[in-house]
Amino acid sequence: MSRAEAAPTVRPVSPWWTLGLLRNELTTTFRRWRTLALLAVLAGVPILVGIAVRIETGDGSPPGGGGGEGPAFIAQITNNGLFLVFTALAATLPFFLPMAVGVVAGDAIAGEAGAGTLRYLLVAPAGRTRLLLTKYATVVLFCLAATLVVAVSALAVGALLFPLGDLTTISGTRIGFAEGLGRALLIALAVAASLTGVAALGLFVSTLTNSGIAAMATTVGLLITVQILDQIPQLHALQPYLFSHYWLSFADLMREPVYWDELRKNLGLQALYAAVFGTAAWARFTTKDITA
Amino acid sequence: MAPYASDDSTTGGEVDEQHSRRRKAARYVVPVTVVGVAAATIGLVPALADSGDPDLPKITAQQLIQKIAESDVEQLSGTVKVSTDLGLPNLGGLESGLMSGAAGGGESGSSADPTAKLTELATGTHTLRVAADGPDRQKLSLLENAAEYSLIHNGKDVWAYDSKSNEVYHGTASDSPERGKDRQPPATPKDFAEEALKAVDDTTSVTVDGTAQVAGRDAYKLLVEPRQSGSTVGAITVAVDAETGTPLKFTLTPASGGAAVVDVGFTQVSFARPAASTFDFTPPKGAKVTEEKDAGKDFGKDFGKDFDKAGKGEARRHAPEAGKDLGEGPDGMKTIGEGWNAIATFDTGGEGVPSGEAAGQFGGFLDSLGDKVTGKFGSGTVFSTRLINALVTDDGKVYVGAVTKDALVKAADAGK
DSSP, X not given: OTTGGGSOOOSOOOHHHHHHHHHHHHHHHXXXXXXXXXXXXXXXXXXXXXXXXXXXXXXXXXXXXXXXXXXXXXXXXXXXXXXXXXXXXXXXTTTHHHHHHHHHXXXXXXXXXXXXXXXXXXXXXXXXXHHHHHHHHHHHHHHHHHHHHXXXXXXXXXXXXXXXXXXXXXXXXXXOHHHHHHHHHHXXXXXXXXXXXXXXXXXXXXXXXXXXXXXXXXXXHHHHHHHHHTTOGGGTTTGGGSTTTTGGGGGGGGSSSOOOHHHHHHHHHHHHHHHHHHHHHHHHHHHSOOOO | OOGGGGXXXXXXXXXXXXXXXXXXXXXXXXXXXXXXHHXXXXXXXXXXXXXXXXXXXXXXXXXXXXXXXXXXXXXXXXXEEEEEOOOOOOOTHHXXXXXXXXXXXXXXXXXXXXXXHHGGGGSEEEEEEEEEETTTEEEEEEEETTEEEEEEEETTEEEEEETTTTEEEEEEOOSOHHHHHHXXXXXXXXXXXXXXXXXXXXXXXXXXXXXXXXXXXXXXXXXXXXXXXXXXXXXXXXXXXXXXXXXEEEEEEETTOSSOSEEEEEEEEEOSOOOGXXXXXXXXXXXXXXXXXXXXXOHHHHHHHHHHHTTOGGGGGOSSOTTGGGTTSSSSOEEESXXXXXXXXXXXXXXXXXXXXXXXXXXXXXXXXXXXXXXXXXXXXXXXXXXXXXXXXXXXXXXXXXXOHHHHHHHHXXXX
């Protein structure tokens, strides 16, 4: 069994077959109750934030006590519901979103191993590399889905509770609502891209163990550790290399003109994490003894 | 299965085992290589990008200063990185608390008040964006985490917008165009360079120190050094754009060595006219707007005072002529010495720094920040930063300057 990948593939695998594999993976992942519950929690965050801001500002007082505390953009929500999208993403990005991604990524390989289904997946002529790539693609698509769930839920709540219209960028200039929506979409994509590093990390952890729970806990634990390290001023030399360091750079898309420096750094860093932990996961998964 | 694995001799099994283990290990070379390549790229790219100073025609220091003076760039936009390391004691939250209390005048408290905000520039590294279109339209934005603080001057109006708290501060610049300028602490390399060149006299050596690339443009480097000893200023380098004469980078290194005290430079610059919409500002719906009059004070005047009161006059006097520029400070100010070694002195009429027993815990706290010194003048406390040193004598006299501790003590001895 340990040499399943060494068995020569007689029949060349068509690309459609790979797509079929991906589709199977996606349906399995998104049909899971656990995944749906995670998405429901993510959709709930903007509702909570929206209602809280609505109640607090019901008497006309500015939110956040005017001191500028709270998640980014919270002060602007009352004038424009579109800002709820940005606030909700800023509120969920540090923890809820990566946690959900960590759960899905950690479960990807280890969950199958734990349930004893991994060997059946490998019996099909997919090859381990292909299976791993499919798993990673599924997790990345989950990143996008989770981010869009937050954004769409926030947009709906924002439109319901607050006025919409032209908005003021954080640089003080005005842009139309359509451009605002376009930027909201760009921001959602930037947030989803920010999560690809954690996804690769989670996938690597997932190849190390046969217990899905252990992989999820490790990924989420690493996430928390990195977030804490990012707060310690003495470690500032190290911080630019922590995957969460540039996460909030998505807010730079709301500047006029857009400030690309940190966005670019963020994307580069995520690509680096994806490359390092992706190849590490490949090295581990293709050489590992599959016993379950 | 490898063909020789069917051989049941023990050596064959071991070889197989070793072989497979080596093959496993070989795969881990891939992630390690990725890490290595990334590290090499991070290390090498800046070094490669820096290489090659541009070849420019020779120019004398005089011509270069002339060029700066004649520079008539009116349209400009770009990103400026400001790093200040004054070596102020790091008081963390306490400091900013004191600062905003002192600078904001307490109760008037709009977080968009420029006075409160721009003092932040005195420490750390900040990214600014500047845009200018003629003398009437300028914009200065301080980029923060997921927020921005913008100062917009458009014709008669001066707007300040703090996106974090969604607060707006509105003033007018109509009465005197210069006043709007005075309000801002120096922020662009040009502001700093002008301050520095004011100090050029016979106590200063000015030379052209080669060329450099700044923000992708060819620039001359102007090196300004004090001739006298005793100054804490080591050297000032100004990179001047070869084409337009605009200062692009300003670096002040202390005589004590180490990192620059002030380093202000464009990381990106364009001399095209910025979009007109850049300078348009209408307060967003629901934003709290504080009018200059509402704040109940002429803040242009109070600015300097509050600044000094807060004990951070440095921010305003990054420039070497610390002593000279204090004209508007507390009453009874005198200047001793000239050029780089100028020392400002004034009599507080008080009793110096409250010492440990007299002032309880607060006194102890102050003592811990300063060093006790004694001399012919009596005794006092020296508060030092990497650039500015201040001596407060026990009989209430204060000596401040961009000079060494010894020079302060000497000045105090002479003043006795």
